[in-house]
Amino acid sequence: MHTDLQPRNILLGVEDESILADFEKEERCNPSPRKINSDYTIYTSRELGIPKQHGRPVLSEFGEARFGQQDYDSHIQPYPYRAPEVILQTRWDSKVDIWNFGMLAWDLFENKHLFNARNEEGEESSLHRLAEMVAILGPPPEHFLNRTEASSQYFTADGQYSLLVEIGHEIDVTYKGEWKGCVEIPTISLETSQQNLEGDSQSSFLQSMKNILQWNPEERKSAKGLLEDPWLKGTESSTW
Numbered sequence: 487m488h489t490d491l492q493p494r495n496i497l498l499g500v501e502d503e504s505i506l507a508d509f510e511k512e513e514r515c516n517p518s519p520r521k522i523n524s525d526y527t528i529y530t531s532r533e534l535g536i537p538k539q540h541g542r543p544v545l546s547e548f549g550e551a552r553f554g555q556q557d558y559d560s561h562i563q564p565y566p567y568r569a570p571e572v573i574l575q576t577r578w579d580s581k582v583d584i585w586n587f588g589m590l591a592w593d594l595f596e597n598k599h600l601f602n603a604r605n606e607e608g609e610e611s612s613l614h615r616l617a618e619m620v621a622i623l624g625p626p627p628e629h630f631l632n633r634t635e636a637s638s639q640y641f642t643a644d645g646q647y648s649l650l651v652e653i654g655h656e657i658d659v660t661y662k663g664e665w666k667g668c669v670e671i672p673t674i675s676l677e678t679s680q681q682n683l684e685g686d687s688q689s690s691f692l693q694s695m696k697n698i699l700q701w702n703p704e705e706r707k708s709a710k711g712l713l714e715d716p717w718l719k720g721t722e723s724s725t726w
Contacts, residue, residue: 489562499541576634581703588698690717
């Protein structure tokens with residue numbers, strides 16, 4: 487389990503080796519600032535040039551990775567990508583990476599986070615994040631809320647929720663777990679938040695996101711299942 491999927495932890499393999507030759511030339515002509523500390527030298531980083539051809543993505547930074555098929559309860563993930571089970575302080579397993587991947591894919595295609603998750607002062611807020619999640623994913627299922635006492639801070643035991651859908655009509659959804667947070671559920675949806683794709687690509691992308699972004703970790707597609715996802719299989723030669 488990686489637990490820290492984000493753009494800065496994805497590198498691109500070097501296919502265009504001319505950028506390495508340019509790097510060497512620049513270093514010879516204009517050496518990087520450095521300092522000698524005891525028996526080793528510390529250099530200021532020098533950026534590589536823009537390659538004419540990118541290599542395959544390579545996942546890096548395994549400092550927060552976990553081993554095994556067990557579950558955990560430690561604090562993980564970049565805030566914008568945090569899975570609901572982590573926010574609600576319940577135990578988690580490898581399905582946090584599936585959620586995290588969905589958030590990352592959304593960022594890459596929309597160039598923005600799906601969830602703003604900030605209060606009026608611009609500070610990160612789990613309260614606002616959960617309110618946005620209810621708007622986009624619908625209410626969380628009872629069996630998921632029952633896994634953690636932390637859910638009682640945001641949801642009551644039962645109730646009815648009026649959802650404003652994008653066509654302007656309200657529908658009532660009865661469920662266990664009525665929102666009781668002190669902020670309103672925003673009138674947003676997955677469909678209205680998506681802006682950079684259209685037609686079949688948009689429909690396929692949104693369906694893929696719905697398969698990934700589930701409150702209940704067990705209902706998210708597995709990594710193996712995502713290999714057969716129609717949208718992901720279609721991106722290799724087109725969108726991606």
